[in-house]
Amino acid sequence: MSAFKPISKNWYVVRTRARSEKKVYSELTSREISCFLPMQRKLRQWKDRKKWVNLPLITGYCFVFISKxxxxxxxxxxxxxxxxxxxxKAAxxxxxxxxxxxxxxxxxxFEVEAINENIEPGQKVEIVKGPLIGLEGEFVKCKSKNRFILRVEHINSLFSxxxxxxxxTLLTKKHFAYSGQ
Structure with missing residues (x-):
């Protein structure tokens, strides 16, 4: 009797050509590959008009949920x-x-903003009030505003x-899900 081993799937990050994130997402979806492209509506202004557009939150990347x-x-x-x-190995x-x-x-x-710079890890926190309750991440105080930071490993991007x-509220190391320790 042979044991059937289920195929495990994981989330990976793929790098795309410049300004091709939506094309990659569309192509992967048409191939029935599970993927996620974080998008956000932003107000863009031209000389003659303003328009709300959907833009990738992380330029040059798309997430895929696949098996090996x-x-x-x-x-x-x-x-x-x-x-x-x-x-x-694929991260x-x-x-x-x-x-x-x-x-x-x-x-x-809340407006989500991608920060494309390396920020040293700060205090680990959990959101205890509001619509994001239960979310864990790093807390950084910058430009006299409080920002909640979610670090996505391996792609050098932070979300605030x-x-x-x-x-x-502050978390201890043993409660923090991403510390890797």
Whole structure:
């Protein structure tokens, strides 16, 4: 009797060609590959008009939920450049981080901003009030505003949401989900 081993799927990050995130997302979806492209509505102004447009939150990246068997199918997709790697292997993004990113994007009361610079890890916190209750991440105080930071590992991007300081509480290392310790 042979044991059937279920195929495990994980979230990975693929790098796309410049300004091709939506094309990659569309192509992956048409190939029935599960993917996630974080988008946000932004007001853009031209000389003659203003318009609300949907823009990728992280330029140049798309998340895919695949098994190792689907790895090559993703790489063969038009405008996919490569997988983001860590120590020579495709970097796995924890599902909880994808879920928390989706939750942040669903909260229309808060504007989410991608920060493309390396910020040293700060105090680990959990949101205890408001629509983002239960979310964990890093807390950074910058430009005299309180910002909640969610670090997505392996892609050098951070996501921030402005929150009042009484909405968060400090966590100890043993309670923090992403410390890796």
């Amino acid at each position: 068997n689907e790895y090559n199918r993703v790489l063969q997709t038009d405008n996919v450049v490569s997988f983001i790697t860590f120590e020579g 796995v993004v924890p599902s909880i981080q994808i879920e928390q990113l989706k939750l942040m994007l669903m909260q229309s009361a 949401v402005e929150l009042p300081s009484d909405y968060v």
